Amino acid sequence: MHKWILLGLLLLLPPNLGALDLSHIPSTRSNPEDFSPAPQNIDPLSLIKQAPPFVVPDRTEKLLTYPCTGCHTQGIIKANPKIRPLQMMHQEINLVHGKGRFWCTTCHSTYERDNLTSLKGQPIGFNQAYLLCGQCHQHRLREFIYGAHGKRIGSWEENRTLLNCTECHNPHVPQIKPRKPRSAPAVRAGLRPMKPPIQEHPPFWPSNLDDYQRH
Amino acid sequence: MKTIKNIGQFTLFCAEHAFKGGKIFWGWIFFLVFLASMGLFTYIEQWRKGMVTTGLSDQVSWGLYVANFTYLVGVAAAAVMLVVPAYIFHHKEAKRVVILGEALAVAACVMAILFVSVDMGRPDRIWHFTPFLGKFNWPSSLLTWDVIVLTGYLLINLCLPGYILYHDYYDSKADQRIINGVALLSMFWAISIHTITAFLFVSNTARPFWHSALSAPRFLASAFTSGPAFIIMTFALLHKVKIFHIGWNIINLLAIIVSIAMQINLVMLVAELFTELYNAGAHSASAQYLFLGLKGYHNLVPIIWTGILLNLGAAILLMVKKTRENHKILFLACAMAVVGVWIEKGPGFVIPGYIPTPIGEIFEYAPTQVEVQVSLGILAIGGLIFTLMLKTLIPLKAHELGTNTSSHG
Amino acid sequence: MTKNKQIQDKAKRLSLKILGLGAAVGAGALASDSTGYPATNPEKEWGEHFQSHYTKMSPEEVKEAVARLERRYKSQYDKEIKVATTPPKEHVLFGYALNITRCKGYRECVKACTEVNNQDKNPNMEYIRVLELDRGTFNLEEASHYYSAEKEVPAPGKFYLPIQCHQCENPPCVATCPVEATWKEPDGIVVVDYNWCIGCRMCMNACPYWARRFNWRNPNLPKDKINPDTHYLSNRPREKGVMEKCTFCLQRTRKGEMPACQAACPTGARVFGNLLDPKSEIRWVLENKTVFRLKEDLNTQPKFWYFSD
Known part of the structure; x- marks a missing residue:
């Protein structure tokens, strides 16, 4: 009799069979050989060659005063590499990037005015600003070209289009300022949001959780 | 052919007796019809406008309806406490009244099914359950198990007494093997309906308050408290109004069952309280909300402690032989147990599972007038079913027992 | 004569009973009291x-x-x-990764989501919940869900954790649906057939990420706020009484577009792609960054990861 009762009860247990079938779960991990360890201090250009190809939207179109040679033609307004308060033009630029280590010509080429410049003096186009930033922010650059930093736009499928660093970060003031968020969630129609408790009820029983939170 | 005619005659006899009664009976019927009608019309509002009419939300998505459902499944399961002594152990007095327990099971089953139905967002799509025509996600979904066991239990509790009464009515011999077989089946079935209803909650690993191995045993213990307690109250009333003599032997037997089940229930409550609150971590937030209040929100705290105190009081009154055998106090203790278990297994179990949500939001729930009215309506429908079944069954039983009935009354 | 009287009496009693029942039903109907919500049920074929x-x-x-x-x-x-009814693409399994260092709690994703997915408006139904947590803790129960839209974010000492459907590989919501109204598509997205859901809300109980939303009423969807570009399994307008959820914008992603939340994110915290493509960005993140998943202990195997710089 007892045996039968036990057996009957066991038969009543409903298994969640869906949870047992694990065969359909594909592995998201590759073979260790498939990817190389993070390269250290590697030349940005060779790093980019290893990564899946990408394009960035044209930046120069969006620059109001581009081409710079519109004014900075050799002989008319000469580049002045001296660090000084700006008098006539570009007064809106408040250079906080680099904590005082930089001056315009650190990044903007003194001689090829429509280009940026690497620390070594090689010209870098405005559309390749990420190469310039990547000189110092190497880890960011690596994450950028592999898609972990910055933002991909358009399709997830092919033709990787990445937003250039300068689309989000103002290169002169790269830190993004706090701002107000979009509206807070609502509760469903017909119900009122919870009011904050009028008075914190003293706990009937001191709990460890409370102690932890107090500290 | 003869059988069909006989069944027809039998049904007519039942129907005739179901609607015979005096002023009190008809007053009671009118009252229940009034409540049922109010529930029905309120439900039509809910059907037309959607469940926006309830107090439920994305945060607390089951409430009063499901609370009543879980409670009533327990009441239905409790009929087994009469079935086992009657059919398996051939307890003489239990045999006489077992049919009343089964009537209660039928009424409770119908109410439980109605409570699930009114909780559905699209009751018009109930046909999606049907195998072949629709899709029935068995055995993965616990709700499909619940559909099977509840309808099955309803059928068992309609067929077994029907079979016995039919043979009683025609003084023919019922096949004892069939009775024993079905009774044994109904025993397992009674345990399964409540276990599966508990698993409906337990299967949600995301909600630690429900996801406890103790949930199902606690459901059973509380069911075997509230069900027999309700049966005792009915028997006592029937006895009092001298409709039907119930031997006090069987009432005392049930009282002992209620007493033991309540004690087990309370022991498990203490075990649960200790486990949840000794090292109260994030997983015990719901229990903290229920018993102590969480971050200043404590809507359920007074309710659950009322329930616990009622249960505790009932346990003490039932444990002491002197008070248990005093019929007035027994009635009071049973009423306390019925209400106490409803609080504990109904709102006290369903609602805190949702507070806080799996991602930590506290959003409290209170039923709306719509929910209360629909619930009252369903309870009234259950009351009607139970009353009419009693009206049918008692004369049948009296017919069998003859004058023996009145001499005791 | 007496027999006649008896019949009369019987008829009188019967009519009284019927009258009484009628009165009880009528009184019940009156007592049912209607609530103030409008019933806006569409005409259906x-x-x-x-x-x-x-x-x-x-x-x-x-x-x-x-x-x-x-x-x-x-x-x-x-x-x-x-x-x-665009079918899933071959050899595609969608995955999402979110950089919690980059997320600043602007709730732009939340807004963009409601603009393309035809949810109930005013009050808005939202699929994404952005949690504001204290730095140094990771207790969701201490999180602020309703941080003010009037104060600037990121607030000092806080970090932000957006939560939406994690498109689990072992979805408990799918297992628990009694009528298979919700299932996992071959591209890994858990979808709902809004014409099949019975509204029992079992899936809502099962979801450990609180990602499912219920239509408590017929959605209020003004004409000018409707996105007419819909998919059967995703953002087509819903009715009352059915469940809905985030589908990683199936109507967009199956055409190769990015989900609206990724497209709207102003900080680039969101990385979306094909998990089966070893060259995809999501794969690079999973293989090179330190990632974690919410409530991994529940064996739901989400395809939504969090990482930090």
Whole structure:
């Protein structure tokens, strides 16, 4: 009799069979050989060659005063590499990037005015600003070209289009300022949001959780 | 052919007796019809406008309806406490009244099914359950198990007494093997309906308050408290109004069952309280909300402690032989147990599972007038079913027992 | 004579009973009291009531169902709404990673989501919940869900954790649905057939990420806020009493576009892509960054990861 009762009860247990079938779960991990360890201090250009190809939207179109040679033609307004308060033009630029280590010509080429410049003096186009930033922010650059930093736009499928660093970060003031968020969630129609408790009820029983939170 | 005619005659006899009664009976019927009608019309509002009419939300998505459902499944399961002594152990007095327990099971089953139905967002799509025509996600979904066991239990509790009464009515011999077989089946079935209803909650690993191995045993213990307690109250009333003599032997037997089940229930409550609150971590937030209040929100705290105190009081009154055998106090203790278990297994179990949500939001729930009215309506429908079944069954039983009935009354 | 009287008496009693029952029903109806919400039920063709499960319909039946829906939407919203049935792409399994260092709690994703997915408006139904947590803790119960839109974010000492459907590989919501109204598509997205859901809310109980939303009423969807570019399994307008959820913008992603939340994120915290493509960005993140998943202990195997710089 007892045996039968036990057996009957066991038969009543409903298994969640869906949870047992694990065969359909594909592995998201590759073979260790498939990817190389993070390269250290590697030349940005060779790093980019290893990564899946990408394009960035044209930046120069969006620059109001581009081409710079519109004014900075050799002989008319000469580049002045001296660090000084700006008098006539570009007064809106408040250079906080680099904590005082930089001056315009650190990044903007003194001689090829429509280009940026690497620390070594090689010209870098405005559309390749990420190469310039990547000189110092190497880890960011690596994450950028592999898609972990910055933002991909358009399709997830092919033709990787990445937003250039300068689309989000103002290169002169790269830190993004706090701002107000979009509206807070609502509760469903017909119900009122919870009011904050009028008075914190003293706990009937001191709990460890409370102690932890107090500290 | 003869059988069909006989069944027809039998049904007519039942129907005739179901609607015979005096002023009190008809007053009671009118009252229940009034409540049922109010529930029905309120439900039509809910059907037309959607469940926006309830107090439920994305945060607390089951409430009063499901609370009543879980409670009533327990009441239905409790009929087994009469079935086992009657059919398996051939307890003489239990045999006489077992049919009343089964009537209660039928009424409770119908109410439980109605409570699930009114909780559905699209009751018009109930046909999606049907195998072949629709899709029935068995055995993965616990709700499909619940559909099977509840309808099955309803059928068992309609067929077994029907079979016995039919043979009683025609003084023919019922096949004892069939009775024993079905009774044994109904025993397992009674345990399964409540276990599966508990698993409906337990299967949600995301909600630690429900996801406890103790949930199902606690459901059973509380069911075997509230069900027999309700049966005792009915028997006592029937006895009092001298409709039907119930031997006090069987009432005392049930009282002992209620007493033991309540004690087990309370022991498990203490075990649960200790486990949840000794090292109260994030997983015990719901229990903290229920018993102590969480971050200043404590809507359920007074309710659950009322329930616990009622249960505790009932346990003490039932444990002491002197008070248990005093019929007035027994009635009071049973009423306390019925209400106490409803609080504990109904709102006290369903609602805190949702507070806080799996991602930590506290959003409290209170039923709306719509929910209360629909619930009252369903309870009234259950009351009607139970009353009419009693009206049918008692004369049948009296017919069998003859004058023996009145001499005791 | 006496017999006549008896019959009269009986008839009187019977009529009294019937009258009484009628009065009880009537009084009940009066006491039922109506609530203030409007009932805005769309006119539907009969075929929609008897429509089969999406995966059970033949291609012709699906076409019919779509045409029926488009007709209904036209009359209901006075706007041409296109319902696509784009199938999943081969060898694609969608995955999402979110950089919690980058997320600043602007809730731009939340807003963009509500603009493309035709959810109930005013009050808005939202699929994404952004949690504000204290730095140094990771207790969701201490999180602020309703941080003010008037104060600037990121607030000092806080970090932000957006939560939406994690498109689990082992979804508990799918296992628990009694009528298979919700299932996992071959591209890994858990979808709902809004014409099959019975509204029992079992899936809502099962979800450990609180990612499912219920239509407590017929959604309030003003004509000018409808996105007419919809998919049968995703953002087509819903009705009362059915469940809905984030589908990683299936209507967009199956066409190769990014989900709206990724497209809207102003900080680039969101990385979306094909988990089966070893060259995809999501794969690079999973293989090179330190990632974690929420409630991994529940064995739901989400395809939504969090990482930090």
